[in-house]
Each structure stands twice: as C-alpha cells, then as structure tokens.
Amino acid sequence: MENEGSLVIVTGCYGSGKTEYAVNLAAAGEPGRTMLVDLDVVNPYFRSRDLRDEFSARGIDVVAPEGSFSHADVPMLSRRVKGALRNTEKRVIIDVGGDPMGARALARFSGTIKERGYRMRLVVNTRRPQNRTVEEVLDMAARIEAASGLVIQELVANSHLMEETTREVVEEGAAVAGEAARQSGRDFFTVCVLEDLLPRLGEPRVQARIFALKKHLRKPWEPGSGKAWRI
Amino acid sequence: MGDKILMKGNEAVAEAAIRAGCRHYYAYPITPQSELIEYMARQMPLAGGTFLQAESEVAAINMVLGAAACGMRVMTSSSSPGISLKQEGISYIAACRLPAVIVNVQRGGPGLGNIAPMQADYFQATRGGGHGDYYTPVLSPSSVQEFADMAPLAFEIAEEYRTPVVIFADGMLGQMMEPVVFPDSYAPQKDPSAWALGCKREGEFCNHIINSLFIDPAVLDQKTRELFAEYDRIRQNEIRYERYNLDEQPSILVVSTGTAARVVKSAVDALAEEGIKVGLLRPITLWPFPYQAVAEAARGVKKVLTVELNMGQMEQDVRLALAGSCETAFVGKAGGLVFTPEELTEIIRGYAS
Numbered sequence: 001m002e003n004e005g006s007l008v009i010v011t012g013c014y015g016s017g018k019t020e021y022a023v024n025l026a027a028a029g030e031p032g033r034t035m036l037v038d039l040d041v042v043n044p045y046f047r048s049r050d051l052r053d054e055f056s057a058r059g060i061d062v063v064a065p066e067g068s069f070s071h072a073d074v075p076m077l078s079r080r081v082k083g084a085l086r087n088t089e090k091r092v093i094i095d096v097g098g099d100p101m102g103a104r105a106l107a108r109f110s111g112t113i114k115e116r117g118y119r120m121r122l123v124v125n126t127r128r129p130q131n132r133t134v135e136e137v138l139d140m141a142a143r144i145e146a147a148s149g150l151v152i153q154e155l156v157a158n159s160h161l162m163e164e165t166t167r168e169v170v171e172e173g174a175a176v177a178g179e180a181a182r183q184s185g186r187d188f189f190t191v192c193v194l195e196d197l198l199p200r201l202g203e204p205r206v207q208a209r210i211f212a213l214k215k216h217l218r219k220p221w222e223p224g225s226g227k228a229w230r231i
Numbered sequence: 232m233g234d235k236i237l238m239k240g241n242e243a244v245a246e247a248a249i250r251a252g253c254r255h256y257y258a259y260p261i262t263p264q265s266e267l268i269e270y271m272a273r274q275m276p277l278a279g280g281t282f283l284q285a286e287s288e289v290a291a292i293n294m295v296l297g298a299a300a301c302g303m304r305v306m307t308s309s310s311s312p313g314i315s316l317k318q319e320g321i322s323y324i325a326a327c328r329l330p331a332v333i334v335n336v337q338r339g340g341p342g343l344g345n346i347a348p349m350q351a352d353y354f355q356a357t358r359g360g361g362h363g364d365y366y367t368p369v370l371s372p373s374s375v376q377e378f379a380d381m382a383p384l385a386f387e388i389a390e391e392y393r394t395p396v397v398i399f400a401d402g403m404l405g406q407m408m409e410p411v412v413f414p415d416s417y418a419p420q421k422d423p424s425a426w427a428l429g430c431k432r433e434g435e436f437c438n439h440i441i442n443s444l445f446i447d448p449a450v451l452d453q454k455t456r457e458l459f460a461e462y463d464r465i466r467q468n469e470i471r472y473e474r475y476n477l478d479e480q481p482s483i484l485v486v487s488t489g490t491a492a493r494v495v496k497s498a499v500d501a502l503a504e505e506g507i508k509v510g511l512l513r514p515i516t517l518w519p520f521p522y523q524a525v526a527e528a529a530r531g532v533k534k535v536l537t538v539e540l541n542m543g544q545m546e547q548d549v550r551l552a553l554a555g556s557c558e559t560a561f562v563g564k565a566g567g568l569v570f571t572p573e574e575l576t577e578i579i580r581g582y583a584s
Contacts, residue, residue, distance in 0.1 A: 015237065015408055044262050044346050045406040073262035073346050127237045127410075129246075161235055161410040219407055220569035221493040 005119040007085070007092045009106065011144050012123030013131040014042065014098030017158040021123050021192060022095035023048050023216045031059030035084050035092045038064035039105045041075040042097035046217045061090070077105060085112045099140075100147035110149035121154045121189060124177040127161055127169060137180040154189040155181045157208065165194065167201045174206035235412045240372075240404040241266035243379035243411045244334060245274065248306050251383035251417040253332070254280035255305040257294035259287055262346045263402035264310040264336035288313040292320030292333075299329035300441045302427025304386055304420055308334035310402070311352050312343060314360075321395050322361030326443035328458070329426060330389035332382065333367075334398045336405035339567035347567020348402035348490055353544035356399050357518040364455050366462055368392070368469060369517040371399045371488045375409035377515075383417045388469060390421035392461050399517055401540065403490040403569065462519075471515035472524050475499065481510035483583050484529050486549050487538040488514050490569065495538050497572035498579055507583045517545070525552035534582050535559045540569065 010022040019040065026036035026048075036055065038048045049064035056062065063080045064070060084092055096102055106113070122141050126132050131140060141152050159165075159173020174191045181188035188208045193201060195212040204210070218225035238246070245267050248256070256271045268284065275282035281298075285291035291307050298305035309317060314335045324331050337352050339345035356369045368388050372378035378400055385396040424430035424437045431437065445451035476499050477484075487495040492513045499509045512528045514521050525548075529535050535557050537546040543561045550559055562578055564570060 015239065043406070045402065071345060071347070125237065127235070129236060129238065129242070161237055162408070164235065164410045219493070220403065220490070221497040221572055223497070223572055225571060 006088065007094070007113065007116055007118040009094045009096060009113070009118055009120040009150065010123060011096045011103055011120060011148070011152065012098060013125070013128055013140050014102070015128050016098065016123040016125040016131065017160065017192065018098065018123045019046065019048050019095050020213060020215070020217055021156060021158060022093050023051060024211075024213050025093045026055065026060050027214065027216065029060060029091055029093070033090050034059075035061045035063055035087065035090045037081055037084050037092060037094045038062060039077060039081070039094055040097040040102065041077070041105050042099070042102040044073045048095045051216055075105070081109065082112060085109055085116060088116065100143040103144040103148040106148035106150060113150060118150070119154060120150050120152045121156050122152045123156045123158045124173060124180070126159045126173045126176045134176055134180045134183065137176060138184055141180070141184065152186065154187045156190050156192060157188075157206070158192040160192070160194065163197070165197055165201070167204050170201060170204040171206060174204070174208065178207045232412050232415060235410045237408050238375060238411050239266055239406060239408050240375045240378040240400060241336060241406070242270045243375050244382050244398065244400070245270040247379040247382035247413060248332070249274055249278050249280070250413055251304070251386055252420055253304045253306050253382070253386065254278065255298040255303045256280065256307065257283045257285050257291040257298070257305070258307045258309060259285055259291055259313060261310045261313045263338055263348070263405050264308055264334070267308045267334065267336065267405070288316035289320065292317040292324075295331050296320055296324050296327065296329065299324060299331045300327070300428055302423030302430055306332040306334065306382075308336065310336045310338045311340050311349070314352060315355070318355070318361035321367065322359070322363050322365065323443050324395045325359070325365040325367060325458070326363065327441045328393040329395070329441070330386070330393055331395045332385040332389055332398065333395055334400065337399070337401040345567050346402060348569060349540050349565070349567055350401055350489055350491060351541040351544070351565070352399070353517065353539070353541060356397050357520065357548070365458060366518050367395045367397050368465055368519070369397045369399050371515055371517050372404060373489055373492050373513065375404065375407065376411050378404050379411050379413065386420070387418055388465075392465055393426055394461065394465075399489065401490050402567075466519040469516060470519050470521050470524070472521040473513040473515060474524075474528065475511035475513060476503065476508070477510035477512065477528055479508060480531050481508040482533050483509045483579060484532045484535045485509060485511045485538055485579065486514070486525055486535060486545065487511060488517065488545065491538050491540050494570045494572055494575050498575040501572060501576045502579060502583070505580070507580060509579055509583065514545070520548045520552070522548070522552040525549055526556070529553055529557045532557065536562055536579065536582060538562045538570070538575070540564055
C-alpha cells in the first residue's frame with residue numbers, strides 16, 4: 001500500500017519528518033528498482049544523503065550531490081535528478097526540503113514531473129510550531145503548491161515528539177490531518193508511528209492506516225548511528 | 232507550561248530568548264546557526280522587538296553593545312568564524328561592563344573548516360576570547376531543552392554581573408530536533424538604571440559614561456581589579472555541572488561536555504551493563520570551570536579521561552583541576568566527526584581493563 005505510485009513526492013513543513021518518511025518509503029522499495037532523490041537544499045544535517053552508502057549496498061540508489069559537495073551548505077542539486085525523474089523503469093521517491101522555501105527546488109522540474117504523473121504527499125507534524133492547526137496545515141499546503149507548481153493529493157499524519165511520543169500526540173495529529181484532508185478534498189493517506197513505540201502506544205484511534213516507521217536518521221549517541229556520523 | 236513541541240536547538244534558543252524578554256537581536260547568517268537568525272527574523276518583529284541582519288558580524292556585535300548600553304535585553308549569535316569576528320566587540324562589552332548574550336553554534340575549524348559540529352572554540356570561549364584581561368561566563372548545553380533554558384539563565388547572569396555571557400553550543404545541538412517545553416513565566420530584567428544610558432531613578436536621570444578607554448594606567452588597573460572582583464563573585468555563585476553515574480566509586484572518570492557528553496552517557500550506560508563502573512562529570516559552566524568538582528569526582532579512580540570534539544582543549548582545565556593527583560588521558564575527534572557510542576565504549580573499556 002505504502003509503495004503505491006511510481007513517483008512519490010514528499011513535502012511538508014520544516015521539521016515535519018519528511019526525510020524519515022521518504023527514507024522509509026525507499027527502504028521498503030524493491031532493490032535495483034528504487035531511487036531516492038534528495039532535493040533538500042535547506043537542511044545542513046540529517047539528510048537522506050547521509051544514508052547513501054548503506055542504501056546503495058542494498059540496491060537503493062540515492063541521488064544527491066556527490067563528493068565533498070555532499071557536505072556543503074549550498075543550494076545545489078545533483079545533475080542526475082532529471083534523469084531519475086525520466087527513468088520510468090524505477091520507482092522514484094523525492095525528499096523535498098521543508099516549507100515553501102524547500103519546495104521551490106521542485107519548480108524547475110515540474111514539467112518533467114507532470115509528464116510522468118506523480119503523487120505528492122504533505123507530511124504533517126502538529127507538534128511543530130506553525131503547523132499545529134487545520135488552518136496552518138492548509139496554509140502550508142497552499143504555499144508549497146504555489147512554490148512548486150504541483151498539487152498535493154495526499155496527507156500523511158506524522159505527529160511525534162521522537163521517543164517521547166504519546167498516544168495522545170499521534171491521535172491529535174491524525175485528527176488535524178484528517179480534518180485538513182476532509183476540508184480540502186485530499187486523501188488522508190496514512191498515520192506514521194515509530195516502530196519501536198508501537199507496543200507502548202497500543203492501538204491509537206485514527207482514521208487511516210498506521211505506517212510503522214523505522215528510525216534511520218539517528219543522533220550520534222543513538223545506537224546504530226555510526227554510518228551517518230563517521231562519513 | 233505549554234505543550235511539548237519539537238524544535239531544533241537553533242529555534243528553541245531563539246524562542247526562549249524572546250519569551251525571556253530579549254527585544255533586540257543583531258546578527259549575520261552562517262551555517263549551522265542560520266535557523267536561529269531566520270527564526271528571529273520571523274518572530275522578533277511579532278514580539279515588538281528589533282531584528283536586524285547586519286552587514287557583518289563586526290557590525291552586529293557593535294549594535295549589541297549599543298543596545299546593551301541603552302538597557303535592552305540583547306542577543307547575537309553566529310558560528311565559529313563569525314564568533315572570531317565578534318571578539319573585538321565582546322572585549323569592548325566586557326570592558327564597558329554591559330550585559331549581553333552571545334550564542335556560538337560551533338562548526339569545524341580552524342579557518343572556514345566545515346559545517347559539521349565541533350567543540351574547538353573552547354580556548355577562545357573560556358579565556359576571554361578577544362584582547363585584554365577579561366573572562367566571559369560560558370554555558371554549555373547538552374540537549375535542546377537545556378539550550379533553550381540557557382537563554383533566560385544567560386540574561387540573568389549577564390545582568391547580575393554586568394558581563395557578556397557566551398552560550399557554547401555546536402552544530403549538532405543547533406540542528407537536531409528534540410522535544411522542548413517553555414515555562415509560563417521568566418524572571419524579569421534587572422533594573423538597568425545601574426548601567427544604562429537614559430534611565431531615570433526617582434524622576435532624575437542617572438548619569439553614566441560608558442567607556443573602555445582609560446588612558447591613566449592607575450585608573451585602568453583599578454577598573455580591571457573591579458572586573459576581577461566580579462569574576463570572584465561569579466566563581467563563588469555560578470559554577471554548574473552534572474554528575475552522572477558517580478554515586479558509587481567508579482574505576483574511570485570521564486569529563487566531557489555538550490554533544491560529546493551525550494555520546495559519553497550512551498557509553499557509560501553500555502559499560503554499566505557489562506559491570507564496568509564509569510562516571511561522567513559534565514561541566515555546564517566552562518568558565519568558571521568546576522575545578523573542585525572534577526578533583527572530588529576523580530578521588531579513587533584509576534584514570535581520568537577527557538572526551539572532546541577537538542584535539543584537546545578542556546583537557547588542560549581537567550589537568551589543572553587534578554594538579555597531578557591522577558593519571559589522565561585524552562580522547563578526541565577533529566574535523567567535525569562525532570564518536571559513535573560503540574566506538575567510545577570500546578575506547579573506555581580499554582582504559583578500564
């Protein structure tokens with residue numbers, strides 16, 4: 001289910017958890033037939049390119065600036081982006097930078113994207129400032145659409161406080177995302193919950209499927225973080 | 232208390248500063264600190280304050296001096312190379328005995344270095360930083376919550392002792408997200424009429440001359456001694472540190488701060504499960520440094536390790552604290568690399584056996 005669509009674009013407010021969601025979609029993809037495109041020109045740390053080595057070993061192609069540019073804080077994109085968007089043999093997931101600012105990077109590819117057909121998802125975390133209410137979520141969606149020249153069809157609830165996430169936080173996020181989807185005629189696609197927290201949270205009452213997220217982008221002191229921080 | 236929300240350290244410290252009454256902020260962007268200035272650009276005008284992106288770091292710190300001289304709660308921020316540029320102004324602010332808060336979200340160095348997290352500005356931060364005979368209190372957070380809580384604390388210390396205060400963060404603390412909660416109220420600003428221009432007390436203007444030029448050596452000597460009398464008071468009242476896993480006698484003591492201390496905690500926990508007792512002393516104030524607390528924690532241990540994200544700077548303070556009473560070793564990483572818990576666990580295990 002989560003892997004529907006041959007081109008999935010993941011957008012959202014800054015810090016909503018887009019990258020973790022996009023990385024999880026890619027990780028669940030078929031080896032040799034999945035590409036993860038890192039279009040994040042906003043964040044200097046915690047980017048999907050940090051997982052490039054681990055993912056390429058598993059047959060998942062991460063398209064992002066290469067060499068020392070990979071660690072640079074300049075708004076540059078990989079020259080391989082357009083080729084990836086045209087490659088209909090592969091399933092392509094695009095991890096877009098946060099806010100309308102990050103979504104602007106999509107605009108120059110909007111023609112190619114429309115030709116191919118796409119599904120664009122808005123990731124919603126109601127525990128981020130300026131993303132807490134239905135109105136704020138819809139305003140964010142409208143501004144991302146204006147900046148990218150593309151249309152958001154689906155909403156993904158991803159309300160969380162990392163390891164401190166409670167059932168109440170998940171349900172609050174699902175309620176806001178669900179209501180925003182209803183008011184705007186979009187599809188309320190899924191509700192993300194960190195896999196490790198699922199046993200503790202029981203079964204949250206939400207109006208969409210639960211998608212268990214595996215935490216890939218770890219802080220340096222979290223076990224298993226090694227690859228991302230030894231570069 | 233409001234709801235717990237998820238924020239980057241850079242955003243959280245900016246929000247906390249505004250809530251604590253900071254109404255003037257002047258800075259120049261630099262990675263990995265730029266979310267702080269972006270947040271201020273968006274939110275400071277809404278709070279009725281003044282945000283200004285200066286033409287340079289040098290200009291920004293002199294605007295800070297001006298606002299502080301007028302009795303405002305004022306803050307600036309930057310990352311390592313930008314903080315170096317600000318040092319002249321920080322020295323002037325210290326000499327003028329004005330309160331101000333400076334946030335350093337450190338990156339890799341020397342030179343332009345890179346945008347990865349480091350703790351390589353330790354010497355600069357703890358030894359004054361600019362020219363002349365002075366210190367600044369230095370607060371070193373280890374989580375997003377602590378980073379946020381240090382904004383009001385820094386203003387309180389700055390006003391109590393009329394000194395610039397440095398918050399010593401790094402790119403990891405600035406960039407990572409953690410849950411954070413803000414208190415409902417903050418301590419009000421101390422009455423600025425003791426130092427600021429244009430203040431009235433009992434209807435009368437208080438006259439102050441804000442100056443750092445003292446041509447007569449005897450006068451400069453006197454002014455410097457006044458400054459150092461305040462430093463004695465800071466040493467008496469403001470030393471802060473955390474003791475972790477130190478209740479039972481450990482075989483190894485680790486001294487580490489900030490981001491590095493987070494990795495040390497993971498290693499301490501892992502080693503505890505193996506039955507190896509390792510304690511952590513985490514200095515929260517780097518100046519004044521908790522010399523006595525380090526010496527006390529080191530009693531009876533086999534070795535004291537200093538773990539830093541640099542080539543060995545705080546290590547010198549640890550050795551001053553121990554005064555040769557205990558064997559020491561240094562474990563560090565440069566270039567913006569960060570230890571993994573597994574790697575650090577192995578290193579510490581090596582010293583314990």
